[in-house]
Amino acid sequence: MIPPRFDYVRPSSLPDVLRILREREGEAKLLAGGYSLIPVLKLRLASPGLLVDLRDVAGLDAIVETDDNIRIGARATHRQIVENALLADRYPIFAEAGATIGDPQVRNWGTIGGSCAHADPAATWPAVLIATRSALVARSEAGERTIPAREFFLDTFTTALTSTEVLTEVRVPRPGRRSGGAYAAIERKAGDFPTAGAAVQLRLGDDGRIAEVGIGLTAVAEAPFAATEAEALLVGATPDEATFREAGRAAAAQSRPTSDSHGPADYKRAMAAEMTVRALRRAVARARGEA
């Protein structure tokens, strides 16, 4: 399969990228790892007039910690994130989720920013960013704005980014004491997109009850979303199996899967519940220091 014709530029600085996006507004698409965009081009689902390759733009792939958050550069690859010691220490959910994305070749080149900007409804990172209440930073010539993950993924392949913005960074708030997170997903075969996936990040209070919780679900709606009803019933609750089951049912009730080659909608809803339960169990165990 051959992509349609396009022009190609490879600027070496972010200001150049932003200028090009303004000058060719609506016509230009950003290229990072390519593992989402190139298949889309080959299938001719998109025909951009210009590809702006970000590979020469320095400073977009760092993973650093500040007083408030951990910042992941948008061009950090899945593998960089999976292997990052800082994230492994603060947020095991990132390595756990990242290791399920695609296969080694995909993880060598695919990036967190590319995945989020592409916004596949079954993508992994959006669920993790929703669960961790992270934010995405968008830059344009007009300046920078920070968009909560919960307001970023609007629809299938549709985000809050405008056509003159570059996604530059993901900001993950620093986890509090007695925090834990986990990602659980079911896939038909190794490396496939999940049939259903659940990301959970929570914090236990001194009384052992759930003080804060975020749940992001993927592959079971037109876009990844926050399971807000499950979150609401978990806050203040004792983290036990009955509560996890109830939260699973609430998450499933909020999902809107469609029947496709991954399975019928009822099955996906059941899997959304089950993955939520599994992620909750593991997140609580981690928060207690048991896993």
Added chain:
Amino acid sequence: MTTQHVRLTVNGQPMEADVEPRMLLVHLIRDVFRLTGTHIGCDTSHCGACTVLVNGESAKSCTMLAVSADGAEITTIEGLAQGPNLHPLQQAFWDQHGLQCGFCTPGMIMEAAWLLARNPDPTEQEIREGISGNLCRCTGYVNIIKAIQQAAAELRAAAEAPAGTAGAAAS
């Protein structure tokens, strides 16, 4: 048709070409440079038959533009053997019957080369996960895994051998 000039190093040799921006790296390798060891299987980023190393990292060359590889160092299956000696991975695939039809083999070997460069002593599980982006429809992977284990052992032995004798393990 607008073309762009690309210069890259392929198997240690400087190479250049004028390419359309939409040309995929695998087409540059096969159709322009005539290195047809790299195969096109699914053409949808799933099967891994087109796997090559780009700056040392394994990549599916059907999912990278040739223009994006401008300036890169590429290693294909043709770049592994040293003169008449097969690379230990190639020899091990032969010894262990790690192929039947052979279509997936170049990609499988390149991915294994990447894996062993990062992890010289992988467990069976790590090998299985390491080649999870490469599909074989003949062998069921058992002999492929044996081949990668054989090559890993030989490469480790060669790395530990005194200087000047490393070639012996490969022959």
